[in-house]
Amino acid sequence: MSRFFEAHRALLDQAVAASRSRGYWSAYPEVASGKIYGETAKADAEAAFKAMLGKPFDLGQPEKSRVGREVSPYGMPLGVTYPAADVDTLLAASAKAGDGWADASIEDRVGVCLEILGRINKQSFLIASAVMHTTGQGFMMAFQAGGPHAQDRGLEAVAYAYDEMKRVPASVHWSKPQGKGDPLAVDKSWRIVPRGVSLVIGCATFPTWNGYPAIFASLATGNTVIVKPHPGAILPLAVTVKIARDVLKEAGFDPNVIMLAADEADAPIAKELVTDPRVAIVDFTGSPVFGKWVRENAATDLVFTEEAGINPIVIDSTSDFRGLCNNIAFSLSLYSGQMCTAPQNIFVPAGGIETNDGKKSFDEVAAGIATAVDKLLGDPERAAAILGAVQSEATVKRVESARKLGQIVRDSGPSAMAGFDSARTATPLILAVDAKDETAWGEERFGPITFVVKTASTADSIALAAGSARRKGAITASLYSTSDEIVDQAANAFAKAGVALSVNLTGGIYVNQSAAFSDYHVTGANPAGNACLTDAAFVANRFRVATVRRQRAA
């Protein structure tokens, strides 16, 4: 078993170092290239994906019935079914598997985690198809965010967990001087004690990226994991769980150390799992409404959530107006605004802003962004790749009903999707509103819905943006300003509101992007989530330390 640890040890050491220095580093190549992943990898994965459709997915875990009614946002039902069992059966099997897993050495467990990640990486093309046809992401995004970037996030969690566990020494000889007498001497040893069963509730938009940190943090620290995927995005996590179970079995562990708990929208099982006292850890990614319920009703105190918020952009001034418009246009368009990091509100002073192209009025700023969106999406093939499809019908309806909330600067419409005639699509809707229309912009409106909010001044913009972040949560904030003083003011305001701030993004970096090993995703300091991916607090409480003290024989 420790062969896995030895095989991946150099990678682990690099990951630990990267998570501390937080410069650029990545373990798994994001380029979907045959040179890296094998010349037949893409074709093999396409064939494997097609072979899964319409069939039972085999996991070899306790099974009493079959569930699964996923429909691709690109139009076709997947027809895959997954094993289902009652909560008692799942929890009993998970607990039973936990004994051997808890007893394993840190290195054995971490080695298994690293091997799982390595094998998942090799299946990145397959996972890309599974992510694309459940979340609606365009293929390239599904490959990168659902594949290597998610794997990096998983590795980051393993690195944090390993580092944290290794801070506890295995043993020490404790010797306390007693003046002229013999010292008091005690041999002490410590072991890592896991919490128990860890429940990971996945989301529909980034099932792997948001799920892997929790899955791997819990596994590495000795907990067993029950993965409860969103009923609309089961397949990517089913593939993940299958790979993990294979590695566990190969390493001599009970594969029920990780299990899938799939369900359907009309017979959900998450609440029953969350409220069961046998569940020791809950990780949740999803809506603030259910997130609040989970926080308030979980049987365990140990709940980690990533919910959502209202991400603001504050525009004060810029030395690159075109770059500003293009950068924001991409952020609004990428995956049709369905990222938890996508901006919703763009605050612009009523008096307009200073730019390198001269003064721009409020309307000109709004129009500049709208035009940039039009241009970005002008080429249908590029538009399809950037926008992807819309995961949920509710999001399309939300866009429709949002139209009346302000003055339409750019209307949303469908986007042609070559090869997928019945894909569910929606381009960005951009509305102009006044700061006082807080019923419009002051609520989270998930999807491609953006408000350009007219404010009294940049100071007003910062106050409104930071205030809504404190009240409703925010994961990202963005500022454009040529004034260092304004940048400092915004940095202070958003730090207090617990939001990560990006400044003057006009090139190839976007506010929605969060890089493993460098960007802390979610601060845990506002209602957008109570945890961060990934920091020490995300892992340190997933295990406890048990001591044995033995008096040394005289």
Place this chain on the structure above:
Amino acid sequence: MSRFFEAHRALLDQAVAASRSRGYWSAYPEVASGKIYGETAKADAEAAFKAMLGKPFDLGQPEKSRVGREVSPYGMPLGVTYPAADVDTLLAASAKAGDGWADASIEDRVGVCLEILGRINKQSFLIASAVMHTTGQGFMMAFQAGGPHAQDRGLEAVAYAYDEMKRVPASVHWSKPQGKGDPLAVDKSWRIVPRGVSLVIGCATFPTWNGYPAIFASLATGNTVIVKPHPGAILPLAVTVKIARDVLKEAGFDPNVIMLAADEADAPIAKELVTDPRVAIVDFTGSPVFGKWVRENAATDLVFTEEAGINPIVIDSTSDFRGLCNNIAFSLSLYSGQMCTAPQNIFVPAGGIETNDGKKSFDEVAAGIATAVDKLLGDPERAAAILGAVQSEATVKRVESARKLGQIVRDSGPSAMAGFDSARTATPLILAVDAKDETAWGEERFGPITFVVKTASTADSIALAAGSARRKGAITASLYSTSDEIVDQAANAFAKAGVALSVNLTGGIYVNQSAAFSDYHVTGANPAGNACLTDAAFVANRFRVATVRRQRAA
């Protein structure tokens, strides 16, 4: 300000190293010697203590009325009054003080914490008197546990907090290669964001030892602290808060960064504070009943508790029967069993045990321990020093009513206390019961109450002891066995139950003792508490990290 950091930096580095290696280390001398603390330190402190009695205690904090009705367990009322204000006033002043404290550098805050600890150390004799005459501890224990050992625990928390904060780099230049193009370049910086107001609820028996870790962990990480002492043990924490406020003022901070929130038993304010959403962190030490209420009703999710449990001793066999009896006798007698680490249940097989003095029957083991208690307490002066006084009248009543719960092996009685004729005292009550009398031994009975429990076998003893730890909590467990196999079985069982195990203590180390920098106090893995003093999980979530990313100019 950073002069404080520089002044104490070497000590901090040693503390960080000690908390990782966990060998013996202590910063503050436990010997109450004039050579260390100054030849007049003891006399000065006695005079200072007497001068405080019957007077208002000045803290210079917002004040609307006076409270305080402490009565020494040694007999006399203290007559000290403390400032009181409504919860709104306290929270507003605390929040206001928080701005400057949050903006201070890590080094400035940590420097202030270290200076506070250093000045507290110099007042160890004064704090000893305050601890003695509120908790009832004997003077030497009050000096050591209430003084240097508590200060060590505070320093340990500062070391963990400093180490954890410094794992977050201040800034990095992030540069992501782009094939043949220019790399994507972003300057990133991070800052520590505190959670806000931290409430520390103290206990009546170890106000400083149990309070300092939370106070200093929260202060170091930038939170403001409101100390809500037990109404019976205000003075030690009032002295602490006064010293802390002096240092804060001297360093240019608002002294309301730390405030005392004293109350009286018939007008308690803890619940109002705990349920106020302006309180971001709650640290609680006290009874499981109120601890459960705090966990379930706190407005914040961030609650750290040390409650209590039923600490077991399992006796299987020994190569030093006399050492066993003497060691246990001391553990039962020290501070009249009022330590959260004191044993309650001693599990002995019905068939007796093998010892170096031959086979000992169940009754002989019980009698051996009882006799050792009698001998230990035979000298009145030594008895008074070891037993101290009983903090609460309820404990004395609990001892009285416990008499009927089993067969009395050794009866409890008063203990003469020279110079304190009306001291509240009680020597250990030892009862023999059968394992099936779980209504007797299966509940926490705080104070000098011990059950010798007759079991079918050592395996039965371990199962009963570990089972009660899982259900009711336990902080310590102790085992006597000459068999390595039994030791391994017990180590596994107690690790799973989340209890620290001590093995074969027959000399000068006692199961009740928990040494800073080495022993993890409470595992957080059973109902005796959800947190550990001190580990990474105790500090990592007391702050969050805010990011600023700036696109680097091309």
